Amino acid sequence: MSLALGEIAVQFGCEIHGDPDVTVDCVATLAEAGPGSVSFLSNPVYRSQLAATRASAVIIAPDDAADCPTNCLVTGNPYVVYAQVAQLLYPAALPRAGRHPSAVVGADCDIGNGTEIAAGAVLGDRVSVGERCYIGPNCVIGDDVVIGSDSRLFASVSVYHGVAMGRRVRVHSGAVIGADGFGNAADQDGWIKVPQVGSVNIGDDVEIGANTCVDRGAIGDTRLGNDVKLDNQVQIGHNVIIGDHTAMAGQCGIAGSATIGARCLIGGGVAVNGHIEIVDNVSIMGRGNVTKSITTPGVYASVFGVEEAGKWRKIAARVKRLDAMAGRLRALENRLESLRGSDDDT
Secondary structure (H helix, E strand, O other), X not given: OOEEHHHHHHHHOOEEEOOOOOEEOEEOOOOOOOOOEEEEOOOHHHHHHOXXXXXXXXXXXXXXHHHOOOEEEEOOOHHHHHXXXXXXXXXXXXXXXXXXXXXXEOOOOEEOOOOEEOOOOEEOOOOEXXXXXXXXXXXXXXXXXXXXOOOEEOOOOEEOOOOEEOOOOEEOOOOEEOOOOOOEEEEOOEEEEOOOOXXXXXXXXXXXXXXXXXXXXXXXXXXXOOOOEEOOOOEEOOOOEEOOOOEEOOOOEEOOOOEXXXXXXXXXXXEEOOOOEEOOOEEEOOOOEEOOOEOOOEEEOOOOOOOOHHHHHHHHHHHHOHHHHHHHHHHHHHHHHHHHHHHHHO
């Protein structure tokens, strides 16, 4: 498939600098682009690559357009326009309607028109799958699951009983949706399992990465809002609530009953304690450790960044001495107060 720059400009509201009849048929980075490819510049780190690019066109911000050596599509948000153009150049393959002979479909299932159920997939009883869905190889779908139209479950996804997914949901390989939450009551003789009787409710346009786990609720449901994006290897505990348009990078862990607002950005490796609340429009930088509620929108961070090993050993040694240093500081403050008192008496 190829697109003329004029078509792209009209569809996505760009200003053209150059020839509107030039066509592109693939995407590439600024450094690797050649004739027929379209690239983009949104991160200033890569601006040094602009002058030498061989791309047929670059999607670019107004401030950078004057330095572009080739045709450019000027827009206020180059990365978004690049994503939209890439979707046109690389459209997702449509499901091949039908059921593979090795697939197993339980009783009273409702499978929508145009849906593909691939080899080895197993669907329980009373499963509802919308139109134009794709259920990949070796997926296991429990009883009473609902999957909205145009959703795609890639190979070896497990969806436990009673889970409800909206439309256009994408779940990548190895993800587990609706397994029991980590609920155990301590007894003098050991642990007593707490039945996890809730489920998982997932909104529209959600994407769940490979090997990510979203646990079912203990009482009530775990809920993911519309347009939530979860990277690979993310853990969502029972009864967590995540607001619309929130995105989480890989290896985040969200403990049970935490509530995360809308339009939040959670960096890689962030840990969020259970039973706390994060308001809308919060960004947490990678490796952050959230131990209490965040009530004000903004950007938050914790933990030290990487340092040269020798310097880090010195920092670590000083951190270990902070408590003793704080004690000595308090003693000095108390001594100063007593000296001031003596002066006042004099």
